Amino acid sequence: MSSGNFKQELFSQFARVGKALGNANRLELLEFLAQGERGVEALAQVSSLSVANTSQHLQHLKQAGLVIGRKQGQQVLYRLAGDDVIALLDSLRRVAEQRLADVDRLVAQYLREKDSLEPVPATELLERARNGTVTVLDVRPAEEFAAGHLPGAINIPLAELEAHLNHFQLNEQVVAYCRGPYCVLAYDAVSRLREYGFKARRLEDGYPEWQLAGLPVERGS
Amino acid sequence: MSSGNFKQELFSQFARVGKALGNANRLELLEFLAQGERGVEALAQVSSLSVANTSQHLQHLKQAGLVIGRKQGQQVLYRLAGDDVIALLDSLRRVAEQRLADVDRLVAQYLREKDSLEPVPATELLERARNGTVTVLDVRPAEEFAAGHLPGAINIPLAELEAHLNHFQLNEQVVAYCRGPYCVLAYDAVSRLREYGFKARRLEDGYPEWQLAGLPVERGS
DNA sequence: ATTATATTCAATAAATCAATTGAATAATTT
DNA sequence: AAATTATTCAATTGATTTATTGAATATAAT
Numbered sequence: 406m407s408s409g410n411f412k413q414e415l416f417s418q419f420a421r422v423g424k425a426l427g428n429a430n431r432l433e434l435l436e437f438l439a440q441g442e443r444g445v446e447a448l449a450q451v452s453s454l455s456v457a458n459t460s461q462h463l464q465h466l467k468q469a470g471l472v473i474g475r476k477q478g479q480q481v482l483y484r485l486a487g488d489d490v491i492a493l494l495d496s497l498r499r500v501a502e503q504r505l506a507d508v509d510r511l512v513a514q515y516l517r518e519k520d521s522l523e524p525v526p527a528t529e530l531l532e533r534a535r536n537g538t539v540t541v542l543d544v545r546p547a548e549e550f551a552a553g554h555l556p557g558a559i560n561i562p563l564a565e566l567e568a569h570l571n572h573f574q575l576n577e578q579v580v581a582y583c584r585g586p587y588c589v590l591a592y593d594a595v596s597r598l599r600e601y602g603f604k605a606r607r608l609e610d611g612y613p614e615w616q617l618a619g620l621p622v623e624r625g626s
Numbered sequence: 627m628s629s630g631n632f633k634q635e636l637f638s639q640f641a642r643v644g645k646a647l648g649n650a651n652r653l654e655l656l657e658f659l660a661q662g663e664r665g666v667e668a669l670a671q672v673s674s675l676s677v678a679n680t681s682q683h684l685q686h687l688k689q690a691g692l693v694i695g696r697k698q699g700q701q702v703l704y705r706l707a708g709d710d711v712i713a714l715l716d717s718l719r720r721v722a723e724q725r726l727a728d729v730d731r732l733v734a735q736y737l738r739e740k741d742s743l744e745p746v747p748a749t750e751l752l753e754r755a756r757n758g759t760v761t762v763l764d765v766r767p768a769e770e771f772a773a774g775h776l777p778g779a780i781n782i783p784l785a786e787l788e789a790h791l792n793h794f795q796l797n798e799q800v801v802a803y804c805r806g807p808y809c810v811l812a813y814d815a816v817s818r819l820r821e822y823g824f825k826a827r828r829l830e831d832g833y834p835e836w837q838l839a840g841l842p843v844e845r846g847s
Numbered sequence: 848a849t850t851a852t853a854t855t856c857a858a859t860a861a862a863t864c865a866a867t868t869g870a871a872t873a874a875t876t877t
Numbered sequence: 878a879a880a881t882t883a884t885t886c887a888a889t890t891g892a893t894t895t896a897t898t899g900a901a902t903a904t905a906a907t
């Protein structure tokens with residue numbers, strides 16, 4: 406094999422990973438899997454894809470080495486192959502948000518209207534949590550919370566927010582987080598809590614980025 | 627715009643970056659640009675693509691926000707948009723090399739035959755360079771060397787290696803580096819130098835990764 | 848003004864990709 | 878053993894991507 410052929414072959418392999426990331430549906434599936442392992446039907450449901458289509462995309466991701474599946478009875482439970490996949494997704498998102506005007510425009514018109522406050526960096530939240538001067542709110546569904554969450558976080562899905570306002574105190578800050586920096590649920594939670602007079606803000610990242618940074622996490626309900 | 631539409635739109639934008647990385651030729655172009663800015667004809671030449679094809683790929687990369695072009699006379703000089711692009715390429719390559727059996731197989735059969743020694747980590751090279759106990763060899767073409775290189779490195783393109791053996795001493799280690807971890811030139815250089823009895827090894831990364839790590843660099847010849 | 852050079856654009860054909868539909872496979876339940 | 882459930886596979890269709898070819902555009906040289 407010549408040097409030129411070798412390089413072409415090598416870059417073709419690298420391109421396989423790029424191709425796997427070149428589809429919006431697969432990126433969304435990866436974000437769901439970043440919260441914890443899940444079966445095909447569950448993934449189809451949260452991403453509004455057919456089961457067959459979801460399965461095809463998962464095969465593609467698997468061939469690219471980004472996810473791993475394990476059998477559990479009739480189900481195949483998929484999970485991300487490793488933290489390096491989260492790092493790759495994080496890196497791709499940073500480049501896109503930094504350099505694509507359309508990303509900025511989308512975020513401005515859809516999210517920043519809801520919450521234009523500066524998000525709280527992870528390190529600052531960690532500091533405040535240690536001082537016991539903040540309530541950490543996880544607005545993801547219960548099974549994602551169970552798979553892993555920030556220490557001391559309370560889990561209130563958005564639909565039940567008003568039924569659990571007793572968790573919050575008017576003189577204490579609330580920091581809400583979700584699946585990633587652009588998860589609408591966190592924005593909505595902050596928006597509504599602020600309407601009730603609570604000092605609410607968003608965490609800068611989602612749970613996967615927190616975990617990737619090596620920060621402490623808890624599991625279970 | 628509904629929440630679902632927003633997410634789809636956002637992931638579609640992220641997918642644009644993924645698509646840009648889903649082609650072997652574009653990945654190679656990005657690796658060349660990671661060594662310094664270059665014109666279309668020069669890029670076409672080193673990548674063995676037609677000028678029209680190269681230009682098309684560069685337009686694609688530009689639309690994805692990965693490269694920037696500036697006019698200089700008749701030429702358009704392209705460069706990477708920023709260090710975050712190098713970080714993204716690094717991340718993608720790490721995932722591929724970690725999780726694709728084909729990558730390992732290719733490297734084993736084509737590169738590890740030439741040089742199966744453990745590469746030298748950047749931090750170790752920095753330490754040795756400070757002690758003055760190592761010769762740093764850059765085997766890239768002169769214009770890439772001029773655009774940026776490791777401090778104190780000497781530049782000997784591979785074709786001229788034998789004509790410059792006086793640069794090396796038998797009792798001192800030589801560390802060779804190139805465009806990236808899989809650049810054949812560094813492997814060849816190490817292989818040949820070892821044939822002449824020199825204590826040669828490869829640097830773990832290429833110049834772009836060294837620079838991304840914030841390590842000191844020099845410019846000019 | 849004309850020619851040369853470098854780059855980009857547009858049209859085309861071939862290859863690849865994504866979603867759908869229905870079939871096939873595997874595991875579990877009845 | 879048969880039926881149900883969960884997943885994957887295969888074929889098809891339409892959309893997208895890539896390389897090629899020739900034309901168009903912009904800049905520089907003559």
